[in-house]
Amino acid sequence: MKTILTSGRSGLTGSLAGTALVVAMGGAPGIAFGAGDLSRADVTEVRIEMGSSGDGMYLKPDTYEFETGKAYKLVLVNVDEIKHEIALNEMGERIFTRKVEITDDADELVAEIKGSIREVEVGAGKTVEWYIVPVQTTDEPVEITCELPGHYDAGMRANATIR
Numbered sequence: 001m002k003t004i005l006t007s008g009r010s011g012l013t014g015s016l017a018g019t020a021l022v023v024a025m026g027g028a029p030g031i032a033f034g035a036g037d038l039s040r041a042d043v044t045e046v047r048i049e050m051g052s053s054g055d056g057m058y059l060k061p062d063t064y065e066f067e068t069g070k071a072y073k074l075v076l077v078n079v080d081e082i083k084h085e086i087a088l089n090e091m092g093e094r095i096f097t098r099k100v101e102i103t104d105d106a107d108e109l110v111a112e113i114k115g116s117i118r119e120v121e122v123g124a125g126k127t128v129e130w131y132i133v134p135v136q137t138t139d140e141p142v143e144i145t146c147e148l149p150g151h152y153d154a155g156m157r158a159n160a161t162i163r
């Protein structure tokens with residue numbers, strides 16, 4: 001693996017960003033991105049719907065696949081009348097969070113939250129966007145869950161794999 005990728009200026013800061021770049025390039029040795037390009041890479045949108053149905057609660061879809069080094073926007077859509085959350089659990093240790101973005105009903109920015117994030121709660125009928133870059137593969141599918149009391153047992157779990 002080339003090591004020049006961690007040098008130079010980057011839009012990301014901190015050692016984890018450096019790790020992300022190294023891992024990203026490890027997955028695609030023939031492609032020469034500059035160090036700053038990761039934060040502007042094409043973003044793949046992944047919708048995660050949270051809700052209730054007649055026979056319980058759900059995350060929809062219930063299976064997700066990600067690739068290391070690719071940028072994703074997780075669109076957390078709560079269609080329910082109660083709050084829910086997305087807890088990445090083990091997957092949370094294998095991603096770099098670029099930001100969590102919250103906008104109001106007019107689509108105006110309310111907040112951008114940056115740093116290491118493992119769980120995001122979403123109010124009833126609201127949507128939050130979570131921008132991530134997976135940096136490490138999972139050996140097997142891991143569970144994304146809603147950890148609010150009773151919700152996991154009601155069905156709020158999904159499998160995620162990072163390749």
Ligand SMILES: [Cu+2]
Binds near residue numbers: 084148156
């Ligand atoms: Cu829930």
